[in-house]
Each structure stands twice: as C-alpha cells, then as structure tokens.
Amino acid sequence: MLLKITNLHASIKGKEILKGIDLEVNKGEIHAIMGPNGTGKSTLASVIAGKDEFEVTEGEILYNAKNLMTLSVEERAREGIFLGFQYPVEIPGVSMTNFMRTAVNEIRKYRGLDPLSAGEFLKMMEEKKKLVEITSNLTNRSVNEGFSGGEKKRNEIFQMAMLEPTLAILDETDSGLDIDALRVVANGVNKLRTPENAFVVITHYQRLLEYIIPDFVHVLFEGRIVKSGGKELALELEEKGYDWIKQQH
C-alpha cells in the first residue's frame, strides 16, 4: 500500500478542520476527492505535504509504510510526494531553471544518484516540456511570476513531470482553467500515469473527471470522508449537487 491514512485529525490555530480521515491509496490508482468549499480538501493535501501551520492532533499517515509525521517537508518530497498547489506562489528572482535544477539534483542526491549536468538537465527540461505540451519559454522566467492562472497550473504539471513523483496530489488544479488548459493538465496526468505511481485529484467539479478517469471517488464533508464509490459517484454528485450530501449529514 502506498498511502494509508488512519483517523487523521488536524487543526489550524486551535480550530479542527480534519475530523477523522481514513484513506488508502495503492500504486497505480487514481483517487478523486470531492466536496463543497471549506470542508478540508486543501487542508488534507497540505497535511500530507507537511505544512507547519497545521497541527496533527490525532491519527497517522503511513507512506510506503513510513510514518510521514517524522519527515520534513523536503524529505516527504524527496520520498516522492508531490503537491500540485491550488494557488502556486510567485517567487520573483528565482528562475525556473535554477529552481528545477536545484530540486531535481537534491532529490537525486537523496536517492544516491549523481547530479545531472547542465546539458543533461536542459535536455530533460525540453523533453518534459514536450511531454506536457508546454510551449512557452520557462527557462528565463522566475517561478510563477507574472504567469496567468492557466500557465501556473500547467507549470505545476510540468514540475510534476520533472520530479516524477510516486504520489501526486493535485489540489484543485482544474479551478479557473479554460477547456484547453484543462485538457493539457489532464493529458499530463494520463501520460505520467504508471502502475508504479498514484494520483489523488482534489476537485470541486466533476468536469476534470471527464478527462482523468478516477478509480475511486471520495466525498469530503465537514472534515470527514462521508461517501466513497467508483467514478459513477462523481456523476451522481454532479446531478444532485452537494446539497444532497449536506442533507444527509
């Protein structure tokens, strides 16, 4: 099992957001997590990635049988956890090339591999850009600076391709995207999918799931997973709306 979350409780500034999450993800699977706004979807993603401001008060997260709580943010990343941000931060002054090269080489070092040379690295960048259909010249730009909403999301997918994670969590990567950008994002995921990795796709709408077919759909409501099912659950949700969930709880 790749990821096993048991009875996870987490809070921010004393306010409990996650109130007992259980989730199991195996290699090769795609999970979709859906739910109304403010129910803890992004919190779950941040807690898995290790953001400081959330305090885990109860429960555990096992990843490849390792207790994630003992690992720092970057160690989790180097173990293969990738978080595609809902709002990727702009970092003026840090070039994409420098950023990605530092990241790739630090991850390689962690795994006992030699760093890539400048030439190898640039070649890799070109390949991955092609793979995720990015045509813009990222190399001279600062991380996310001045990117449009769509460009930022594509950039997340590009970085995912570069870092080749084992577990990719995409936090509302579809929000604010037009149909073309949505397709690029979905194609990226589908191309990168292998039997050895897994995806957790967090989304508010069913729309993205027309392009990325999930194996499992979970509904998160008020800090708990209240319903799980196959891809048909997403359609049912779309049809009945979240009020349906709210009424049941």
Next chain:
Amino acid sequence: MEPSASNPITREYLLNLFQENYKKLIAGDTPVLQARREMAIAAFKKLGFPDKKTEDWRSTDLSGSLGLDYHYPLGPSEEKDLQKVFRCDIPHLDTAVIGQLNGWYVSKDVPLIELGNGIIIGSLAEAIKKYPHLIEPHLGQYTNVESNAFAALNAAFTTDGTFIYIPDGVKSEKAVQLVNVIQHRENIFIQSRNLVVLGKGAKLTVVHCDDSYDYQPSFSNIVTEIVLGEGAFLDHYKLQNLNNTSTLVSSNWFHLEKEAQLKSHYISLNGALLRNNTYVRFDGPFGDATIYGLYLMDRKQHIDNYVAVDHASPDCESKELFKGILDEHATGVFNGHILVERDAQRTNAYQNNRNLLLTDTAKINSKPFLEIYNDDVKCSHGSTTGQLDENAMFYLRQRGIGEDNARMLLMFAFADEVVSRIAIEPLRFRIEDMVKKRLQGELQICEQCVLHCSTPEHPVEFRIDLSKI
C-alpha cells in the same frame, strides 16, 4: 604633498585649517568660485557637524568616526604602482577608467582627456582653468550648503576631483568608470568633488566605485553634482566596498531638466559606516528617475541611505526601491523623503524599502516620508521588515529543496530584484556573483576585487549563518 599632522576633525580644527591654507585653497578659483567657497565656509562655520539632534542624522552617529585622529592631505598623494591600484578585473567590461587616489585626480601626464566629439573627462581643477564657462554655471549650484554641513565643508575645501562633460546630442558608447581608491599608511580624511554635466539629449553610463586598499581608518566626504540636460539619459552605478574601519559620506546631487531620465543604483557591500545622500530635483516636466539600492551588511557595519526627491515640476515620475540584508550586529537606516511641490501636478512617486534581518542584534530604522502639496498625484510608499516568505519556503521545500538551499535561493532572489536592474551585463554578472558569494559565505573579494579589509593576521570571513534566518 605631506598631509597635516594627525588631528581629530572638529569644526574648530577645520576652520583653522581653512584660514591657514586660504591662499592655497583659492589659488585655482575664478572670482565666482571664490565667492562660493567663502559662502560655504561661512555656512559650515554656522552648521558644524551634524549630531544626533539633527533630524536627518538621528539614526546615524558620526561621533565615533569623527573622534579618531586623521591626517588631512591638502594635495595629491604620491602616486605609486598605479597599475595595481586601478586594476579592475570585471571581465568584458569596457570602460574608460578614471582614477582618484585619496580624493585627488590621478593625472599622470594627461590631466584632461578631450575627445573628438567634444567629450571632456579629467581633473576638475584643470577644467576650471581651461573651461571656466563650463564649470561656473554648475559647480556648487545644486548643493544646499546653507543646510547641509557636508556639502558646505566639501565646497569650502575641495580644489580637485573629476569632471565629465558630455556635449549636447552626444551619446557616449563607453561607460566611464570612476574609481576612488583610498590608500594611506595612516588614518586619512578625504574630500573630493566631482561634476558631471550631460548636455541636451546626451547619454552616459557612469560606474562610480568607492574602494579602500588597506586597513587604515579613513573618513571620506565625497560630493558629486550631476546635471542632466533636457532629454539626457544617465545610467549611474555606485559601488561601495570599503574596509571595515572606514567611514564614507557620499552625496550625489542630481539635477534633472525637462524629459531627463536617470537610473541610479547603489550597491553597498562593505564599510564601517556608509551614508549615501541622494538628492534628486526635477527642474523641468516629464523627468523620470529610478533609484535602486542594495545593501548587505554584517559585523558592526552601519549603512544609512538618505534619498530626497524633490518634485518641483509637473508630470515627473520617481521610483525608489531599497533592499537590505542585515546580519550580526549590522544596523541599517533608510530615510526617503518625497516632496511634491504645489505646482507639480500629475506627479507619480513611489518609494519602497524592504529589509531582512538575520539576527536579533541587527537593527533597521526605516523612515519613508511623503510630503505632498498637490492633489493631482499618485504617491505611495511601503516599508517591510521581516523574514523570508513562508509560502515560498514551503513551495520550494515541497519540491524537495532543503531548507538551507531554499533560504539561499530566496535571499538571492530578494537581492536580485535590485541586481537584475543593472543594465550593463558584465557588471550585472559580476555583482550577481559577488552577492551570491557573499550570501554563500565564500566571498573571494579579499583577493580579487577591491575589498582589502582582511589581513593575513586577521582573516575576515563573510559567512552568513543560515541557521539564524
């Protein structure tokens, strides 16, 4: 010429020195310039040195620097091994290098270089002799000796410095690099005066370096007046790399006529006490001035950037961005003063000061002032002091980058907002390199560049302790 005996630099001492050397000081003056000198010494007599009660000097204490004994040379130092002194190893930087040693123009055999297109570069003293009509309308006309003690003192004593003249319509392809080197076997008090005149539509790049070449304390009071004629363009760089016992009060008075454009960059890397006074006055409409500053200070160094922008004319725009990283016991001051006068309609003025403190012993004092007497303006200022952006840190670490490297990247990015504005590529690469090395704690400038604050007996390291950020 041998300097005077070693003395604390007080008002009384200087007034006496002026009287004793009166004849020598006025020897090269035209009657007009002599009158200005008399006015300046009278003003200095009235003002004396600023102390902590002087509003603009409240956060910078000069008493320690002024309390030392200094020699005051009233003539040029002996020139020796000039090649070494003015060696400049910025690769691919093609400049016309002008040297000043201890404040005096190093003339060799050619005190004044006159190019075919009318450009004149050389000794100010020589230019006064040869071209008084180019000097008199400007020299001492942009400083305010009545209220500025250092301008008054400088005007009273200086007889030489550098003069640069770019005639109307001439665009100088080559950058002029003015290297001001301090090298003396004893403590030295230095004053120097420069005048840069750009005619209508003229264009120039000036790289002005303040460097010291040994470990002796020095006190420099450098005044530079810079005139930008109608539509002129100046790209101006001030690089500061003094030893750890030296004090520098450097004042640049920019005078912008109609449609003139100024870009100025202050990069301060080292010095015991640095005070940069920048005065910008828009004397015609549609002027544009951008002033950038970057300071990286540690140990007990002190940096004070004072920037006064006077919007005396309508339709001008000024932008200021000053960024600093202060480590160990370093202290920083930013004092920006934007004045929008009654008739300066449609003024845009922006002022921004950002600081990172790396220790609990470093201090910053930020005073971004706006004084506005016109309603048709867009003015804003901001000042922040704090730490690196937590969200950016999380983002970098989420991509697998370790904490130390993430901090380094963000600190460099912090500095880069200023460094990236350096238009001369070789210079930018050089500064980028120096900043990177300074931040990584492997700055080699002790050997290579100009900073000679490290002695074999007391090697100086520039390590910034990352755990402290």
Next chain:
Amino acid sequence: MGSDSNNFISEYTSGEYKYGFHTEIDTEFAPIGLTEETIRYISARKNEPEFMLGYRLKAYRHWLTLKMPTWAHLEIPPIDFQDIIYYAAPKRKPELSSLDEVDPELLETFNKLGISLDEQKKLAGVAVDAVVDSVSVKTTFSETLSKYGIIFCSFSEAVQKHPDLVKQYMGSVVPYTDNFFAALNSAVFSDGSFCYIPKDVRCPIELSTYFRINAANTGQFERTLIVADEGAYVSYMEGCTAPQRDENQLHAAVVEIVALKDAEVKYSTVQNWYPGDKEGRGGIFNFVTKRGICKGSNAKISWTQVETGSAITWKYPSCILLGDNSVGEFYSVAVTNNHQQADTGSKMLHVGRNTRSTIISKGISAGKSNNSYRGLVRISKNAVNSRNYSQCDSLLLGDKCGAHTFPYIQTENKSSIVEHEATTSKISEDQLFYCQQRGIDTENAVGLIVNGYAKEVLKKLPMEFAVEAQKLLSISLEGSVG
C-alpha cells in the same frame, strides 16, 4: 477636475462650525498667568491632599526647564503661557445631589450639544461625565456602575475618595517628564475623568466624557485615567466642543490607560473643538498626550479617533505593549479644512513577545489645510515574533492643501514582521464619474466616497458615536451643501 468641480470643492469645504455658541454661565476663574501661586490656588480650590500639590509643583518646575517641541509639521504661533487662565469653573452649589441642582444654563448647553445629562432621557446605555472648562459638572450612572464595583467619577472626586488608586497609577504611563505639554498638564490640570474596572468585570455600558470649553481666555487641561484590572473590559468615549471665538484657546490634556493581564480597553474619541473660521482666525490649539500600557499578557488597548476640529492638532495616542501577546490598535480619521493643521498618528512600542499592533490612518485634507500622519513603530529586541501592520492613506480635496506621511519604523529582531503601506491621491475621478452616471450629483458623490474611504475606521466606533462621527464628517466637509 473641471472648474465646476473646483468651485464645488471650495463651497463644499467651507462648512460652518455648528457648536460655536457660548453660554452665559456664572464662572469663577483663577488669576491669569502661571506661577507656583496659580498651582497652589488650583490645588487649594480642589481641597487636594498634599501628594497632589507635591506632584503638581514637581511637574511645574520641570516644565520651566522645557521648550515647546518644534519637530511637528505645524506652524504654531507663539503662545504666551502667562496670558492664559488656568482654572475656570462654573459656579455652582457644592455637592450636587440631583440634576435639579445643575445650573439650568449648563443643562441647556448640553442639550444643545445633544448630550442629555438627565438619566431618564439618557442616550441608551451610556454613562456620561460632563466636563465644562476645568471641572466635571455631572457624572451620570455612577450609582448603577458602583453595583459592579466600577468607579466612574470625576478626577477630583477620585483624588478625594480613591487616593491610593490615583497615587498608584497617575503618571505611571505618561510621567510629567514626558513632554512639554504633559508637564504643563501635570502642573495645572483641573479635572477630568477617572475610571476603574475591577477584576473580571465587563463594564455593561459605554462610559463617556464630554468636554466643553466655554469661558473665554481659558485653557482646558483635563486628565483622564482609566485602569482595567485583570480580565476587565471597558469601552470609553470622549467628545469635545468649544464656542466660536476669535482668539485661540489652549487645550492640553493627558489620557492614561492601564490594562492589566487579559484586560481590554477601547477608547474612542470624536474630537470636534472649534477649528477656527475660514480665514484661520481662532480655534483651539489641541496638544494632547494619550498613552496606554498593556501591562499584563493578552491585554488589549484600542484607540479610535475621529479628528475634525481644532486649529492645531498635536496628538499621538500610543500603546506600550509590555505584556506578552498584548495587542495595540489605532484607527484614525483626521479631517482638516480651511487653515487647520493636524500632526497626528500613533506610537506602537513592542516590548513583550508575540505582541501585535495595527495602525489604520485615513487623512483627508481640504481647503488650505495641512494634514500629517506621524507614527512610530518600534519592535524591540525582546519582542520576538511580533507583528505590525500600518496603513496610512491620504486623500486630497483641492490643490491648496497638503497631505504628509512621516512613519518611523524601527525593528530590532529577526522574527518580527513589520509592514507599512501608504498611498496619497485625490478623489478618484472614476468613482466620481461612476456615481454621477448613476444620477448622484457631485456633492453627494464626494460625500459618499469620503464616507466610504473612512468607513474602515468609522465602523470601529461604538454605535452611539458612529452616528455622531458620520454627521461630523459631513459638517466638516459638506459645508453649505444640501
């Protein structure tokens, strides 16, 4: 703006002062001028205990060594401190026991101001201490409050009845050595309000002091002391007016607030002293020292001020954040018109750990006035993890006024974050056009926009005050409009 709107602005900004009447009240005065004798006279008139006289004399002797501060962006005409009457009190029967005994002229004065001292016709839930010229004339609701152990009375009464509390706290936040005007006030202050909220008591009603200068040629020097014991809460309001006179009058007050552990004090001011006429004649010189200290952890002091009056305002309500996790706030709207001058802002001194402060200042300048924000934020070395956010915006109405911003920001540790932002602009033409396109005339549009601009601060005022403040903004700016 076109010439029409220029005309409009000059019209718009020429509002008349509505509180300029004065009342014929039988008044007794101290002899003109300031000597030790004056101070002994004041102290004797008030039957003060020895320690008070001692304090006053120390303050007076110190004051003699001081000079008027000149650092503010103000043009202050010379003030002859020997040409001021330092004590004026409405003559009245000693020991008022009911409202019937208050001079009817005085009651009428307060009625005209819209302040009822009659508890039956009270403003809902507001206890009032009314101070005319130098002395407190009536405090309402004192008995109701005493049930909670709350002391709310005139300063003079506190000196008589609670000398220990006065002795303990008076001068502990603003010592007489603090500045020229604080020293002067400490020497000659005549009355003011005193408030003590005991441990864990939440004051159930708003407390309020209403200041009125009535007599000619007099200065007003009141002193307010508020002490909130551990876990206590109080919301306090201060209002002030003065008659329209051609000569300038001096007001030099001191306000001290002490908030102990977990206590919270909200202090709101609507300052509407007579601002002088259109030509700049007359008006109050308002030199006020206001400071609070968050002495214990988690204490909170919040200053809200609406400054529309006075010819000259010199005022920097401040917070010393001594206790860990303590919070200081300053919300200000300052309007200057005609020849008014204001130099006002705040000081936030962070000493304790995890301290937080917020400064929101909105300056509005019109006519030929000058309006300056001056503020100090100091994060000392030990104030780790502290945070300040300051925003100081200025709005200019017309091209003959000035708007200035003088922030001083000092940071001495690495873990704190300080942010300061300021903008200066004229009223947005886009906003004006938008309103006009919807059929709103320029005058009302400006009114709407200015009120919207100040809203962030106005909404911090207690309800009873917010209405008055909004009206005041209108009076200060709207002038003859409407």
